[in-house]
Amino acid sequence: MAVTVGIPRALLYYQYYPAWEAFFRTLGAEIVLSAETSKSILNQGVRLAVEEACLPVKLFLGHVADLRDKGVDMLFIPRIVSVEAKKYFCPKFLGLPEIVRCCVSGLPEILSPEINIAKKPVRTRVEICRLAARFDRRPWVIDRALAAANEAHAAYKKLLQSGCTPQEALDGGRQACREGKIRVAVLGHVYNVNDNYFNCNLLAKLREMEVEIVTVEMLPAEAFACGGKWLEKESFWSFGHELLGAGCFLLQEKSVQGLILVAAFGCGPDSLICELLARYYKRSSSIPVLLLTLDEHSGEAGLVTRLEAFIDMLRRREAV
Ligand code: SF4
Incomplete structure (x- = not known):
């Protein structure tokens, strides 16, 4: 055996x-x-x-x-x-x-x-x-x-x-609909963004709201090149480098209307990297940022309320 x-x-x-x-x-x-x-x-x-x-x-x-x-x-x-x-x-x-x-x-x-x-x-x-x-x-x-x-x-x-989430890629590349009226970056460590129980099904909820999502994994390696070059000292954390690079790349591309940062409670690197990225967006653009810190008590109802409010706000901005 x-x-x-x-x-x-x-x-x-x-x-x-x-x-x-x-x-x-x-x-x-x-x-x-x-x-x-x-x-x-x-x-x-x-x-x-x-x-x-x-x-x-x-x-x-x-x-x-x-x-x-x-x-x-x-x-x-x-x-x-x-x-x-x-x-x-x-x-x-x-x-x-x-x-x-x-x-x-x-x-x-x-x-x-x-x-x-x-x-x-x-x-x-x-x-x-x-x-x-x-x-x-x-x-x-x-x-x-x-x-x-x-x-x-x-x-x-x-x-x-090509735009698959890890679960879709593991299922053989069958993708849920990727089109959306609004494009939002969902940036976080791969295990925070893709564990559906842990994040209360965040990606599926956004898709239900007709939001097109882009995650770190969907970007080519070159996208991370700018990393934290705008900082005095670059991040030597792998995930930190990717998050800062992805955020910077999407900002330069002007391809997203909103940024959702997904962090885990108790993560030292995230507490710094997410704050730096949120400040960078505030300083360099008018793109709204939502920070979701997940812990073992995160409830679905609270998350949905915050997501709906954020997406409504993005839609209103697009309509103006
Ligand atoms: S401390 Fe942060 S980077 Fe390290 S394992 Fe936990 S969530 Fe991941």
Whole structure:
């Protein structure tokens, strides 16, 4: 019987799942995903985490507990430090395997290769090959697994950049209607903008209001080039760099009528980056900005009221 590898449907799942799936499947492993986020997964995560953890990490712990209860043989929780030069993930990603070990009991083995492209590209490849060799030692199979992962990631990115949300891309690229009378940027970390339970179905609600949305993932990599060049010092956080770059790009393009910033409660980088971006928009344009900070008590009714008021205001401005 194939070894089962559990992948939590949280954090960077939204960014890398197709690559991870192709990698493990080529090596002969069976992938088990945690269930979609629900109240019980969220409550479980909140119970397991320390108070100071940000909400996405609490949610991640809930997904890990779900996989433990499903009885998987191994868990895949990579230590992601950096995926590009001079840009780093926040410390929670660096310590994610340890956070999980400390907070959740009764876990199976955790596979946690270190991904550090900025400082240790060779060692990163060695770690990934070592991990692959746990499943199949034949070099050509390992090479095939790496190639399959790269291919799947490139195809996934192409779908996202064609306007799909991660869920639509994972469903094979079937897109909901993209046309809208108003175009709004919804900027936030990929896991905040795309976990429908966590954000009370934000994207679907906007589409119901006939709003065309653009997210960070839909933009080409060149869009982030201006990053935080307008700041005295550029952000070295990967997500921060993307958010600042996307905001700056859309402002220069003059292609959106409003900006919605989605932040998670307890996120240190977000508290700074979102504030900087909101101030930049205020200073350089008349584009309205709505900041949504999500926490475990975020209610759908409150969110809908704020969204409706924001979109109504954008419509009135367009009508003038
Ligand atoms: S970037 Fe923010 S939300 Fe994401 S894991 Fe780090 S602290 Fe949490």
